[in-house]
Amino acid sequence: MSDQHYVKDSENAYSALCRCIDFVVIQVSLFFILYFQHEELTNLYLVVGLIASIGFVFAADSHNLYRSWRLGEFSRVASYTFLCWVAGIFSVVIFLFFSKTSLDISRLVIGSWMLFNCFALAGWRVLFYVFLFKRRRAGYHTKKVAIFGLTSSGELLADQFVNKPETGYTLSGFYDDRADTRTESKYTELVLGGINKGIELAKAGDIDVIYIALPLAAQKRIESVLRALGDTTIDVFLVPDFFTFNLLNARLSHVGAIQTISVYESPMTGPSRLLKRIEDVLGASLILSIIALPMLVIALLIKLDSTGPVLFKQLRYGLDGRAIKVWKFRSMSSMDNGDVIQQAVQGDSRITKLGAFLRRTSLDELPQLINVLSGSMSLVGPRPHAVAHNEQYRKLVDFYMLRHKVKPGITGWAQINGWRGETDTLEKMEKRVEFDLEYIRNWSISFDLKILVLTVFKGFIHKNAY
Structure with missing residues (x-):
C-alpha cells in the first residue's frame, strides 16, 4: 500500500445524506411546479431534473458545500448554495440549447422551478441548522475542546467557541508551556497548565477535541505532541499560527496529491x-x-x-x-x-x-x-x-x-x-x-x-x- 502523507479535504458524516436530500429536493420541487401548472410529466422533464441535480451536486462538491459547516457562517452556506444552483441551471440551459428541445417544455414551469429551488435548497439547510443549533445550545451533541498554544490563531479560534455556543464546542481551556509573563492575553486565566498536562487529560478521556495552535517555528514540538496524541482516540486538528503573516485569500490548493496552503494569492481567480x-x-x-x-x-x-x-x-x-x-x-x-x-x-x-x-x-x-x-x-x-x-x-x-x-x-x-x-x-x-x-x-x-x-x-x- 502506498504511503501518501497528504491532507484530505474534510467532509462531515452527513455529506452523503445532504447529497441525497439535495437530489430529492430538486426532483420533488420540479414535480410540485408541474402539478400546480397542470403540466404533464414527460421524459424530457425527468432528464432536465436529472441534469440539474448532477450539475448542482458537481458544483457543490467543487465548492466543498458538503464539508462540515459546524463552525461556518450560514450566510456563506446560503451563498454557496445559490452559486451551485446557478451551475445546475446553466447545465440545463446548455442541454436545452444543444438538444434543441427548449420549445418542448414550458418556460413558465422551468422559470418557476429555478426560482423556487433557490429558496428550497437553502430552506431545508436553514431548518436543519436551526434544529442542530437549538440542540447544541441545549447541551446536546457538545464536545469539550482544548487548545494547545496561546497564539494569535489560538485566540481567534477560542473566540469562535466562546461567541458561538450553537456550534456545540465548549472551550475547556488552553495548554501552553510558556510562562504567564510570555502569554499576555484575555485568555491567560484559561491556561490550565503545560501541554503535557493536556496530553494526560486527553489520554484520560477528559477532552474530546484538541486544536494544536503552536507557532510554525515549533515544528519539533508539534511533532512530539502529535506522536503523544497518537496514543489516544480523540480528534486532533492542526492550526498553524499563520497570522504572523499578512494572509491574502488563504485557502487549500493542490499540487497533484500534495495539498498546500496559499499565503499570498489574488482572490480574483476563475x-x-x-x-x-x-x-x-x-x-x-x-x-x-x-x-x-x-x-x-x-x-x-x-x-x-x-x-x-x-x-x-x-x-x-x-x-x-x-x-x-x-x-x-x-x-x-x-x-x-x-x-x-x-x-x-x-x-x-x-x-x-x-x-x-x-x-x-x-x-x-x-x-x-x-x-x-x-x-x-x-x-x-x-x-x-x-x-x-x-x-x-x-x-x-x-x-x-x-x-x-x-x-x-x-x-x-x-x-x-x-x-x-x-x-x-x-x-x-x-x-x-x-x-x-x-x-x-x-x-x-x-x-x-x-x-x-x-x-x-x-x-x-x-x-x-x-
Whole structure:
C-alpha cells in the first residue's frame, strides 16, 4: 500500500445524506411546479431534473458545500448554495440549447422551478441548522475542546467557541508551556497548565477535541505532541499560527496529491475574475454614457485654462506589479513621470487654477474609466501609485507590494476611509496599505458595490484632495 502523507479535504458524516436530500429536493420541487401548472410529466422533464441535480451536486462538491459547516457562517452556506444552483441551471440551459428541445417544455414551469429551488435548497439547510443549533445550545451533541498554544490563531479560534455556543464546542481551556509573563492575553486565566498536562487529560478521556495552535517555528514540538496524541482516540486538528503573516485569500490548493496552503494569492481567480471583469465593463460603460458630455466640457476648459495636453498619462504599477499608463485630466503645469516624483502638496504652485478644482473634486480621475474598459484597471481596487513612489515605499512598508495582487482601482476602501492624498508621513502610507490589504482579503461583488455607493457620498471631495 502506498504511503501518501497528504491532507484530505474534510467532509462531515452527513455529506452523503445532504447529497441525497439535495437530489430529492430538486426532483420533488420540479414535480410540485408541474402539478400546480397542470403540466404533464414527460421524459424530457425527468432528464432536465436529472441534469440539474448532477450539475448542482458537481458544483457543490467543487465548492466543498458538503464539508462540515459546524463552525461556518450560514450566510456563506446560503451563498454557496445559490452559486451551485446557478451551475445546475446553466447545465440545463446548455442541454436545452444543444438538444434543441427548449420549445418542448414550458418556460413558465422551468422559470418557476429555478426560482423556487433557490429558496428550497437553502430552506431545508436553514431548518436543519436551526434544529442542530437549538440542540447544541441545549447541551446536546457538545464536545469539550482544548487548545494547545496561546497564539494569535489560538485566540481567534477560542473566540469562535466562546461567541458561538450553537456550534456545540465548549472551550475547556488552553495548554501552553510558556510562562504567564510570555502569554499576555484575555485568555491567560484559561491556561490550565503545560501541554503535557493536556496530553494526560486527553489520554484520560477528559477532552474530546484538541486544536494544536503552536507557532510554525515549533515544528519539533508539534511533532512530539502529535506522536503523544497518537496514543489516544480523540480528534486532533492542526492550526498553524499563520497570522504572523499578512494572509491574502488563504485557502487549500493542490499540487497533484500534495495539498498546500496559499499565503499570498489574488482572490480574483476563475469565476471571481470573470464577475469582477463583468462588473468593470458594465459599470464603466454606464458611467461613461452618463458623463461623456461633461468630460468633453472639462477637456475644453483645460485647453482654455493652460497650455499643454488635455490628458496626462503616468506610469504606475498595475496587476502583478506590471507597469501601466494611467490616464488623468492634466491638472498641473508640469507632468512628472521619471524616477523621482514630487507628490502634490497643499498650495502646490504646479497645480493650475482649473486643476485645483478638478483635483479637489476628483474629476481629474474620470479618464481612468478608459483604463477600466481596456482592462488595466478596475472600478474598485487599491489606488495606483507612481512607479517612483512604489519603489520608495516597498522598502519601508511591510507587505506593500501585495496591493498589486489585484488590479488598481479608480476608488478604493482606503480612499473612502480618508487615507488619500499626500503621504507626508510613513504612517499615512502604512494605513493606506492596511486598508488596501483588508479590501483584498474581504473582496466580494457586494463589497465593491458598497465602496462605489460610499464613493458617491464621501469619495469625491475630501480635505486631503489637493
